[in-house]
Amino acid sequence: MKADATLDCIGLYCPMPIFQTAKKLKELEPGQVLEVLADDEGIKVDASAWCRATGNELLDIEEEAGAYRVYIKKTK
Amino acid sequence: MPEKVTLVVFSGEMDKALAAFNIAIGAASMGMEVSMFFTFWGLNIIKRNEGSIKSRGIMRKMLNLMNRGGSRRLPLSKFHMLGLGKWMMGKLMRDAKFPSLDDLVAMAREAGVKFIACTTSMGIMGISKEAFIPEVDSFAGVATYLAEAKEGKVNLFI
Numbered sequence A: 001m002k003a004d005a006t007l008d009c010i011g012l013y014c015p016m017p018i019f020q021t022a023k024k025l026k027e028l029e030p031g032q033v034l035e036v037l038a039d040d041e042g043i044k045v046d047a048s049a050w051c052r053a054t055g056n057e058l059l060d061i062e063e064e065a066g067a068y069r070v071y072i073k074k075t076k
Numbered sequence B: 001m002p003e004k005v006t007l008v009v010f011s012g013e014m015d016k017a018l019a020a021f022n023i024a025i026g027a028a029s030m031g032m033e034v035s036m037f038f039t040f041w042g043l044n045i046i047k048r049n050e051g052s053i054k055s056r057g058i059m060r061k062m063l064n065l066m067n068r069g070g071s072r073r074l075p076l077s078k079f080h081m082l083g084l085g086k087w088m089m090g091k092l093m094r095d096a097k098f099p100s101l102d103d104l105v106a107m108a109r110e111a112g113v114k115f116i117a118c119t120t121s122m123g124i125m126g127i128s129k130e131a132f133i134p135e136v137d138s139f140a141g142v143a144t145y146l147a148e149a150k151e152g153k154v155n156l157f158i
Helices: A016-026 A043-054 B014-029 B040-046 B058-066 B081-095 B101-110 B119-125 B142-150
Strands: A005-009 A033-038 A057-064 A067-073 B004-009 B033-038 B114-118 B138-140 B152-157
Touching: A005 A016, A016 A033, A016 A043, A016 B014, A033 A043, A043 A057, A043 A067, B004 B014, B004 B040, B004 B142, B014 B033, B014 B040, B014 B081, B014 B101, B014 B152, B033 B040, B033 B142, B040 B114, B040 B119, B058 B119, B114 B119, B114 B142, B119 B138, B138 B142, B142 B152
Parallel strands: A005 A033, B004 B033, B004 B152, B033 B114, B114 B138
Antiparallel strands: A033 A067, A057 A067
């Protein structure tokens, strides 16, 4: 999947990935997609909860070799 | 209007402080408006680490000597073992690239979390405003907490 920006959260535990995601998404324009790389398993469930709470759109989570690529579309 | 989250931070141990800041930073990152009310032993978390803390009267002087506080002086609530357990926990946290309590305090501020110190506890224990880190937004009482908590969906006591 194509992303407009990538955020590397490999090796970081909760709440760092969502803290960084919230910060990074502020730099993007509505409609743009952020790719978050993380290896804390909590991100799988946290990413969708975060999107639900903030109104952003979770496009996809790809899993490979114990790491996750999370794609979030900024909606507003 | 953003949803409100309030945390009463009553405990002064490092592990409990970590939990409180973890939730505060998470909530702020989810667009919620977060207030942390530090009361009783929880005030130790937001005391400055440097310098001495002055107070009047022999009992308060003794209390503040034994209960100096400051983010780097907090014990663990379990397995503190005269500081050995805390040192080990600190090492594990650093190895896991987990932020220190000081880093979490800075992150919380950056995310817009408000810090409020309880004036009743300060008065009873003889702690002046000068004892605290400059990040403290206000010094207030229970009405301030309740006014926020009434509008909050998540209100926790730690």
